[in-house]
Amino acid sequence: MQRILSYPEAIKEAIVQEMTQNPSVIVLGQGVDDPKGILGTTKGLVDKFGSERVFDTPLAEDGMTGVAIGAALAGLRPIHVHIRMDFLLLAMNQLINMAAKMRYMFGGEVFVPMVVRAIIGKSWGQGAQHSQSIYPLFMNIPGLKIFAPSTPYDAKGCLIQGIRDNNPVLFIEHRLLYYQRGHVPTESYTVPFGKARILAKGKDITLVGISQMVIECLRARQYLKEIHIDAEIIDPVSLSPLDINTILDSVLKTKRLMVIDNAWMTCGAGAEIVAQLIERNIPRDVVIKRMGFASVPCPTTPALEQHFYPDAKEIALNAYQMLFSGKRAWQPDTELQIEEIEFKGPF
Amino acid sequence: MQRILSYPEAIKEAIVQEMTQNPSVIVLGQGVDDPKGILGTTKGLVDKFGSERVFDTPLAEDGMTGVAIGAALAGLRPIHVHIRMDFLLLAMNQLINMAAKMRYMFGGEVFVPMVVRAIIGKSWGQGAQHSQSIYPLFMNIPGLKIFAPSTPYDAKGCLIQGIRDNNPVLFIEHRLLYYQRGHVPTESYTVPFGKARILAKGKDITLVGISQMVIECLRARQYLKEIHIDAEIIDPVSLSPLDINTILDSVLKTKRLMVIDNAWMTCGAGAEIVAQLIERNIPRDVVIKRMGFASVPCPTTPALEQHFYPDAKEIALNAYQMLFSGKRAWQPDTELQIEEIEFKGPF
Amino acid sequence: MDEQIHILAEKFYKSLYRIRRVEEEIARIYPTDKIKSPVHLSIGQEAISVGVCEALRPNDTVFGTYRGHATYLAKGGNLEKMIAELYGKSTGCSKGKGGSMHLIDVAKGVMGTSAIVGTTIPLSVGYSYALKYRNSNAIVVCFIGEGAVDEGAFHESVNFAALKRLPVLFVCENNRYAIHSHHLSRSHSDNIYERVQTYGMQAERIDDGDIFKIYEFTSNYIKRIMLGNITPVFLECITYRWKEHVGPNDDFHLGYRTKGEAEYWIQNDQLKKLKSLLDTDISSNIESAVDLEIKNAFEFAEESHFPEVKELYTNLFKDE
Amino acid sequence: MDEQIHILAEKFYKSLYRIRRVEEEIARIYPTDKIKSPVHLSIGQEAISVGVCEALRPNDTVFGTYRGHATYLAKGGNLEKMIAELYGKSTGCSKGKGGSMHLIDVAKGVMGTSAIVGTTIPLSVGYSYALKYRNSNAIVVCFIGEGAVDEGAFHESVNFAALKRLPVLFVCENNRYAIHSHHLSRSHSDNIYERVQTYGMQAERIDDGDIFKIYEFTSNYIKRIMLGNITPVFLECITYRWKEHVGPNDDFHLGYRTKGEAEYWIQNDQLKKLKSLLDTDISSNIESAVDLEIKNAFEFAEESHFPEVKELYTNLFKDE
Ligand SMILES: Cc1ncc(C[n+]2csc(CCOP(=O)(O)OP(=O)(O)O)c2C)c(N)n1
Ligand SMILES: Cc1ncc(C[n+]2csc(CCOP(=O)(O)OP(=O)(O)O)c2C)c(N)n1
Ligand SMILES: [Mg+2]
């Protein structure tokens, strides 16, 4: 029997296991010890590990990031939690000017083992300031590692890897992924940086989806099946470093690529993936397209918000058009009951 | 007779002209009223316009950015000056969560007319925290406009455009461009957003250089002449919005493209340019390459720093290899006296 | 009762009753999913906005927080447009793009609220810089929670306001909590106003929520400004949030705070107090007028249209 | 003279003379372009680092600023590696990658200096959190300029240190200027230490630069920590920078400050004062030993190699 956990349960299990085996691991952030416990992911930790290891912070994202870095320099392994990724915009100075650079600018004399958990919001009127997904800003910066897992299995494995890693790690979670359930082994395990995961095999088109967009890709795959298009779905999992080879191999096979960013596209992960493939001289007949957020702040009203984000139908439609451009008219079957995506594993 | 000005003189002239004709224009920033006057660009302004219009600020990048936004909401046109672009990492929250979004998230009820001047450092041991060029982080964000002019002519015209623009504008200046001299008309004029500039015509390869890297491209062009390679040099000038069509036209002609970023490459302007070209289905035989900073923080020692940045010789060598891959060995003539690049205009 | 007090009480009651009832109606409607963005109710804290804003002049400006319904309404923000905004309709004050956390009414001097804590503090200060620069005698009021005081932006902004002697009134609504986190679990001392004094400005605390004191403090500040004595001031108002941090419900069951703690504030409800100062016919007239206005506003919101898809791309830049 | 004072004076003189002479030598060499990064000299301010660091124990930790030569040396940082770092050599304390603004000596508890103002403040606090967590009786000293006090990070860090009662000593070297900007053109009041008191910690000012007072303040703090009374403290030291903000020259001609203003501090030079307390043979012994050490350090730097090109890509990540 496979053990099934939800995404937040997987996150919490990773933290509990690491905190149990290593007293240097601490958790800090606004609300980590409160009754809601960061959507459950830190709930009860303070009772288990005490308020010196699990503590609420003042509303001071820049300062508290520096505090986490300082604690890391002294040998602790802080996990700094932000319930909205948007709040990282207050912490860029410490993350980029310090955490990412300290080891290099001190010639290797120090290291900064810390994890920054950043949750991306979506829907229910989150709006312009509570919905941002700004991983491209961090991908540009050398010295940071970035995970954005989509499955409960990877959530646990990546987080454990991140906690054990001796460098600053950004761990990106999407709220809607919190509904995902899937196989998660009981024991401790790690998922490596720099290794993408093929979530579904296919031969006609490669869909690379980042964070929650990979779920939309999996749904799109169901729509596409109906018209016998067989999509291969890739989750990069690790955004820095990025595993371009897995994507390359897939594209060499399918000759068609769509990257669906969970962010604005300009200077985004999609752009980077495309550029790396081109530099690797992929065959001339490969067709490529990027999708992502509309190039505006996120509006609150659902009437507009639903058009702000790519979704499974739009992905399916674009894929269809890439294969059969102009040949016949098709719309994804709005009646089709897309079964809830659940990750069976093992991976 | 053409009037020749240096790049900083052109900047100062733009500010003086705009301040003279519009009492809403104010200048704030650390050191804007001090004896050095931001490398001369604001020198003497306080005497001319008074300390209410030209003022030093506390060391408070986040807060003072918010102050500038607030003043802009009230109808002033602040020019907020940062002597190092690295300091913008302290101001990301106000720039991205507020300035870029306010008009949209208030449904068009307000506008934020402000200019943020950000100077990029290089050489003389600036090191990891005083050399960053983080325009890709801003290109990702809808709601910001970005200029990075390389010529004195464009410096003046873009800055005037930026000051008159009714939206937040990031104006990026590279310290080494301060040595540039060129034709600058006496009268006031604007240079539009979204229009790239062809700084030199050529038929064999397109070199797109951003900010100071376009100067390196012009130098590379001299080297390449020696072996009869005729490079076309494009300065995007405006990074947001980006004029892809000028680049596209050039690439359709030359079939070869190198983008030389003045920044780290991952999720950079080069990636975006490549992705946009691919999405426009450029012919299959176009060869493409990106160059940019080494993917590490900038080291101080010149022994390493010289390898951190692309330079004219490396650009020329890469261009050569793109054209004659493996056919014969060539090195840019290290003896060749590259004439100082000076912009004759008129443009 | 002295005539002056009576006139004030009537004004205050009208504004306060209106805000309370609007929010109660929001709380009632919320579960139907007609409201399209999270709501942070100010129920229990409204007297601060009312006391301050009743002393303001039309050309004074306010900036508020995501818990901004009271601020918006107290300063005269349009009710129909606010409800339509909550409903995500194109007739909303932000065309449906902002929701409950991004209210604005430029004509009334409500310059906007923000969902990022502390972000409107420097904006208020910058706005007041422009006012002083133009020799206006208007002021800016910056409403914040005590949680915002934790942020570096608070320190930077207060310092600059003090340095430049700007016409800005900071009003800190100290309800003791930032979400579920008590002020004293984020700060060693309970003395915000005293800290602010050290920046070089008058700073006081009103700890019983008395709307008349709040009004008087603001009026005195305005008088001083009109005399040309321009400096910033800071007012810390102790208060209490009755509902959960976000959403329409009570949350005493969560255990981070007790009902007992709330008791003083519920007893001390300024709405009840004001009502007791008024003749019944006066208060019921107010109530029925307001009730009707609210009913109409919700109907307006109901009947309004959602924005058209093309609106997704408008309002990014001015002049485009 | 009392024996105890004499012993201290000798120790102080040795450290202070060494720092002064190192920086004078840096200033002398600088125009030759052998030094490969901008230098921010502490000449005139060194007594603060010396007074504090002489009271520290080896396992105490310091964080400094880009004006960090004095801090680094006073805490025992390796001189040869420092000069080699300034020369951009691979033998430098940061392998030539950091330069003058990024000095570190982990073995000696110098945990690094930063070119971004204010960034080491929260680092110091976080480091001290870890010390307290581990029940160490060590402390952290966080050296900053008064300019850093402007930054939001200062407020956030001091607040957290006070909240958690952390073993950290903040030392503010208030030389009145941030580059060319006077403290009072950035802050309304000249009372940093008083503001810090309101966060809930002891905060004092020493305004004459007296090295013995600085030493005594630090020693008392350490004593208190050893007794288990763990709280942060703050020390504001008024001081004066003799040289220009960056570089080896005087800058009184620029006009942002006057030579007259400097006069008190030049008269009051702690180096001179200490020397006057010592027998001539003692001071000359110190001087010749130090002079030799400095000569050797510069020779070491001269003779060291620049890093090899492949070093460009090393040290980005640990374990890679
Ligand atoms: C910069 C930032 N950090 C964190 C949050 C998450 N957050 C939203 S409201 C809130 C509490 C703010 O408390 P306070 O300022 O006291 O206002 P109140 O809710 O009590 O009115 C927090 C932490 C945020 N929105 N912005
Ligand atoms: C965040 C940041 N803002 C601005 C600067 C530019 N800058 C470098 S040194 C300095 C002055 C700092 O003054 P102070 O803290 O008093 O230290 P001092 O130089 O007097 O020792 C400034 C503004 C910087 N390095 N970092
Ligand atoms: Mg509160």
Ligand SMILES: [Mg+2]
């Ligand atoms: Mg100073």
